[in-house]
Amino acid sequence: MATGRTHRPATRSRGIPEATVARLPLYLRALTALSERSVPTVSSEELATAAGVNSAKLRKDFSYLGSYGTRGVGYDVEYLVYQISRELGLTQDWPVVIVGIGNLGAALANYGGFASRGFRVAALIDADPAMAGKPVAGLPVRHTDELESIITDNGVSIGVIATPAGAAQQVCDRLVAAGVTSILNFAPTVLSVPEGVDVRKVDLSIELQILAFHEQRKAGEESGQTATTPAQPRTGAPARTAAAAVGRKGPEGDVPAVMPA
Amino acid sequence: MATGRTHRPATRSRGIPEATVARLPLYLRALTALSERSVPTVSSEELATAAGVNSAKLRKDFSYLGSYGTRGVGYDVEYLVYQISRELGLTQDWPVVIVGIGNLGAALANYGGFASRGFRVAALIDADPAMAGKPVAGLPVRHTDELESIITDNGVSIGVIATPAGAAQQVCDRLVAAGVTSILNFAPTVLSVPEGVDVRKVDLSIELQILAFHEQRKAGEESGQTATTPAQPRTGAPARTAAAAVGRKGPEGDVPAVMPA
DNA sequence: ATGCCTTTGTGAACGCGTGCACAAAGATGG
DNA sequence: CCATCTTTGTGCACGCGTTCACAAAGGCAT
DSSP states (O other): OOOOOOOOOSSBBBBBHHHHHHHHHHHHHHHHHHHHOOOOOEHHHHHHHHHTTTTHHHHHHHHHHHOOOOOTTTTTHHHHHHHHHHHTTTOEEEEEEEESSHHHHHHHHHHHHHHHEEEEEEEEEEEEETTOOOEETTTTEEEEGHHHHHHHHHHEEEEOOOOOOHHHHHHHHHHHHHHHHHEEOSSOOOOOOOOOOOEEEEOHHHHHHHHHHHHHHHHHHTTTTSSSSOOOOOOOOOOOOOHTTOOOOOOTTTSSOOOOO | OOOOSSSOOSOOBBBHHHHHHHHHHHHHHHHHHHHTTOOOOOOOHHHHHHHHHHHHHHHHHHHHHHHOOTTTBBHHHHHHHHHHHHHHHTTTTTEEEEOOHHHHHHHHHHHHHHEEEEEEEEEEESSSSTTTTTTETTTTEEEGGGGGHHHHTTOOEEEESSSSHHHHHHHHHHHHHHHHOEEEEEESSOOOOOOTTTEEEOOOOHHHHHHHHHHHHHHHHHTTOOSSSSOOOOEEEEEEEHHHHHHHSSSSSSOOOSSSO
């Protein structure tokens, strides 16, 4: 997950735990699929399996929304779809702007998952004048100069940043100044925003790095508990000599005492 | 965040808490930036600010790796970069394959963040025969038929799925059968994998939905505490069909409120 | 009606993650 | 060598999230 909100010390919004909110979209997706297959009701067990979670957790999650189930029967699919949608605020239309129409921005613009959930791409914005007017996903790319007017004219409160890291903070500042209060950030940077603005981060390379960690651990385990690292110095920093040279036994003795010195 | 691993009840791998592992890439990025600016040492306070976390948390995180720091001084940047890289397994080369070269897949292939961290795109794979051979990000797209041989020939253990939802599970199964043990899934589906295989999920629309929730809450608060819920009693099982039948515009426009039944 | 069977909703226990606050460690200057 | 000052490393307490396990609730058959 690349995730993480900014500020607000885990205050449970209106009584609904943050962790639960994060799972509601998951339930909603599973329920939508059931709805399309015209399934009338579903038990917590079935739905939990479909959503990939534990059934007890699901029931507790739903209990925060209210008592929407029938004992001995389960949950009414349509009704639950409506309740969760309403809770998530998807019954209203959310205009969003995407800033930075490179490969990723274009992919996001074309991503169908947005439109189908109450999100409407109000505009695509890019700093490159050469991009201006060029149609992407059926919308003409607008120049950054128009950012403020686009935001205010369309009442946009959610912005997506898909610019290079270097431009992200600046774009963020302008979005916020123009009235945006929620930002989805794809740029590999830590954005600083004023109180009251939510930022969620999606970082592709971080996800891969986390996978690499576990992958390495798996590889290390099977090969007879050998040092996790094949002691491959690489570039960088034998430096920090002191500690290293001392043969600093890492945390648990897995650090190859031999440092390239 | 779109995140979430599969199975393994939060076992802390090799003593390092999962939450800490998820933050290591963040620290690494901040440290790399410092390194490029030739900054020799950094205090926990400075680094924490740069990474967007609390300094106490950062120190505790580092304490799981070992005692790499000098009291009264701080941390040696180069040395820490090396230690974290090693811990994450980035000192070795990780060949990855990207399956599904649509908009998103192409964007991922072009994403520089991969190569710069020890990840090497070994191959791009797509099911569309028309795509075969077409160069994307400097690599020729290979057909799905070659999937298995590509995996084994290159010793790929990490796969990225960027296919439509419908194809994801099938692709996943083939990847796993061919030897992949870590999967980064961009398709909006819950993948089921055998024990021992890690799956991380990045879901764009879920992130937006979470933002919408908070956005709605913010809007509701300022407008005189109006209950988020229009006080809809909902006794036993009344509304139920009611909600839907009422012509309830499905939460999303894509769910036909009209139920065939 | 009555009893049985299924499934929800939740009280309670537990474990992980976070943040505080401080003692220990080392650098630095006299 | 000693005093002082900075910054790390961590013991501890607290709160959130997860899971178990079960009583209550409703459907259904008899």
